Every structure is written in structure tokens, then in C-alpha cells.
Amino acid sequence: MAGGMVPPLPDLIRRWQHGWGVACGLAPADEADGALHVLSGKPGRNLESIVLDADGDPAALRALAAQVAGSPDPDWLTVPTTSPRQVADALSEEGVRLCTAQEHFMAISLAEHPDRPAELPYQVVLERDGPLLDVRITDERGEPAAHGLAVVHQEFAVAHNIATYRAHRRRGLGGAVMGELVREARRRGARTGLLVASRQGRQLYTALGWTPLAEVVSGGTRPRR
Ligand SMILES: CC(C)(COP(=O)(O)OP(=O)(O)OC[C@H]1O[C@@H](n2cnc3c(N)ncnc32)[C@H](O)[C@@H]1OP(=O)(O)O)[C@@H](O)C(=O)NCCC(=O)NCCS
Structure with a gap:
């Protein structure tokens, strides 16, 4: 941490x-x-x-x-x-x-989080609303493919509601959502990431270097x- x-x-x-x-x-x-x-x-x-x-x-x-x-x-x-x-x-x-x-x-030191940008044709949009970061990834037709939220407070970033639509899974989009959120959270001074993971989510986060608390x-x- x-x-x-x-x-x-x-x-x-x-x-x-x-x-x-x-x-x-x-x-x-x-x-x-x-x-x-x-x-x-x-x-x-x-x-x-x-x-x-x-x-x-x-x-x-x-x-x-x-x-x-x-x-x-x-x-x-x-x-x-x-x-x-x-x-x-x-x-x-x-x-x-x-x-x-x-x-x-689970937790991670955000300095160690990998940055894995989404590959074309996927498009990534990051919206900011105060402490809330909202990442949305769309496919070549503009349809939603993946999304996720994070809230930055002091040195902590809490990720929530990370999901990739079924047809788009295992193409790196979960990692891309997390990478995008973490990049912005670090820019705001966050150093530690926290989240509660589902069983499936745990596989993703473990692959990204998160560890269970x-x-x-x-x-x-x-x-x-
Ligand atoms: C968990 C979830 C977001 C993963 O999204 P994804 O876009 O498929 O993830 P990625 O393609 O970026 O996966 C990156 C790596 O994470 C690991 N991983 C991700 N999903 C995995 C799974 N179901 N089983 C095993 N490993 C998995 C793999 O190492 C994968 O790399 P690889 O495909 O080269 O083997 C997606 O399965 C999902 O939306 N599930 C339902 C909602 C959910 O549980 N969300 C998490 C809430 S905490």
C-alpha cells in the first residue's frame, strides 16, 4: 500500500x-x-x-x-x-x-497500477463531477461496451460498478476502465485504491496487481x- x-x-x-x-x-x-x-x-x-x-x-x-x-x-x-x-x-x-x-x-498502491489503454475501435470518455469520475467505453457503433466509477477523496480512490458488457469481455476493456480511472485519480493526488470485488471482478483486479485486504x-x- x-x-x-x-x-x-x-x-x-x-x-x-x-x-x-x-x-x-x-x-x-x-x-x-x-x-x-x-x-x-x-x-x-x-x-x-x-x-x-x-x-x-x-x-x-x-x-x-x-x-x-x-x-x-x-x-x-x-x-x-x-x-x-x-x-x-x-x-x-x-x-x-x-x-x-x-x-x-481489495487495495492497491496506485503508483503500481498498470495503464492499459483501450484498443481501437473502442472509444473512451471520462466525465468528472466533483469527486466522482465516470468512465464509459463505446464500440465502433457508439454502443456501450464497458463502464466504471471512482470517487477520489484525499489520498484514496474508491472504484465502483466496474463492468464490461458480455459481448466485449476479455478484450482488455475492464483493465482499460480501471487504467483510465487510476490515471485521473493519481493526477488528483490519490495514492491508494480501494474496492469491493465480486468473484469475477477479483480475477480482473488480481491481474492488475490489486491484493485482498x-x-x-x-x-x-x-x-x-
Ligand atoms: C469483471 C469484468 C469487469 C472484467 O472485464 P473484462 O473487460 O472482461 O476484463 P479484461 O478483458 O480487461 O481482463 C483483463 C485480465 O483480467 C483477468 N480476467 C478478467 N476477467 C476474468 C475472468 N472472468 N476469469 C478469469 N480472469 C479474468 C484476465 O487475466 C484478463 O486478461 P486475459 O483476458 O488476457 O486473460 C467483467 O467480467 C464483468 O463486467 N463482470 C460482471 C460484473 C462484475 O462482476 N464486475 C466487477 C464488480 S467488482
Whole structure:
């Protein structure tokens, strides 16, 4: 990570959540009881709570899990952890319905990120809106082929919603989107990249030099009958 000093995981989670929240247009999170709480607006996720120190404070994790399990609304718990099995067991025991798709919290020193421009006939457009960077790649007919967002705040850049349309995958566009975002983020002084990756995304980011900080286990309130 940039500068050699790795900030503690809870600090990196706060940094990531801030960028993710801005990218999704969410209100700032409330921090309480060892988690960041945010009205996420996603279906099935009324209140999303992101646990800051699941590995260091398992009692707080269980209390948060019990809250989500007992909520009258469909709430959601997101848990970055280096012990995903134990966390999954704790969530299940407290009555949370586990999400089967585990994600990955990853980071990179942006100075080491490769720059891989998209090849012709693809066209790349970067739009800037305050801290938000929005990259779109179109094909020779002007149809969308890939896109991605990043939010730059102080020395951190948080990438979000990176995707390549199916017909255009494995042609370097995911790498090109990331390279474009990183180039602009570095120009603005960002030194460390953070993101939460899907399983597929992890393959891309690993190929670009990102490394895992933690696994992300998540789950929600069981639907009421
Ligand atoms: C993940 C995703 C963005 C990758 O986009 P892409 O344009 O296919 O990625 P690239 O062509 O730039 O891939 C660069 C390298 O990353 C690795 N890689 C990317 N996708 C991979 C996959 N599905 N399996 C294995 N390796 C993969 C490979 O090393 C690849 O190089 P190669 O094709 O020469 O082997 C795309 O699969 C996608 O949109 N998936 C669905 C949405 C998603 O999960 N987004 C990530 C959210 S975190």
C-alpha cells in the first residue's frame, strides 16, 4: 500500500464506505455500535450496516447480526473479515440469512497500477463531477461496451460498478476502465485504491496487481411469512 504503512482495517473500511456512498449517491453513514449504518436504497437492503472490526470485536458482530435478524424491515449486514468461516457461522447462528456470493475487499498502491489503454475501435470518455469520475467505453457503433466509477477523496480512490458488457469481455476493456480511472485519480493526488470485488471482478483486479485486504461476508433479514 502507498507509503508502506498499512492503515488498520477499520480505517480502510471507513474510506471505502465513504467513496462507495458518494458513488451511489447515498447520504453519509452513521457510525454506531461498531458499524457504519446507511440507508442503501437497494431492494432487500433497507438499512445496510457495515461492520468495522468483526475480527477484533466478535461480541459487537453478534449483537449487530441479532439486530439485523430481528429487524421488522429487510436490513443487511456487510462484514469485512479475515476469518470468513467464523463470521458466516456467527451470522447464521444469530439468524441472518447468508448471501452465498462472498466478495473481496481489495487495495492497491496506485503508483503500481498498470495503464492499459483501450484498443481501437473502442472509444473512451471520462466525465468528472466533483469527486466522482465516470468512465464509459463505446464500440465502433457508439454502443456501450464497458463502464466504471471512482470517487477520489484525499489520498484514496474508491472504484465502483466496474463492468464490461458480455459481448466485449476479455478484450482488455475492464483493465482499460480501471487504467483510465487510476490515471485521473493519481493526477488528483490519490495514492491508494480501494474496492469491493465480486468473484469475477477479483480475477480482473488480481491481474492488475490489486491484493485482498479481507473477505466480505454478508447477509440479510429473513423474509417474514
Ligand atoms: C469483471 C469484468 C469487469 C472484467 O472485464 P473484462 O473487460 O472482461 O476484463 P479484461 O478483458 O480487461 O481482463 C483483463 C485480465 O483480467 C483477468 N480476467 C478478467 N476477467 C476474468 C475472468 N472472468 N476469469 C478469469 N480472469 C479474468 C484476465 O487475466 C484478463 O486478461 P486475459 O483476458 O488476457 O486473460 C467483467 O467480467 C464483468 O463486467 N463482470 C460482471 C460484473 C462484475 O462482476 N464486475 C466487477 C464488480 S467488482
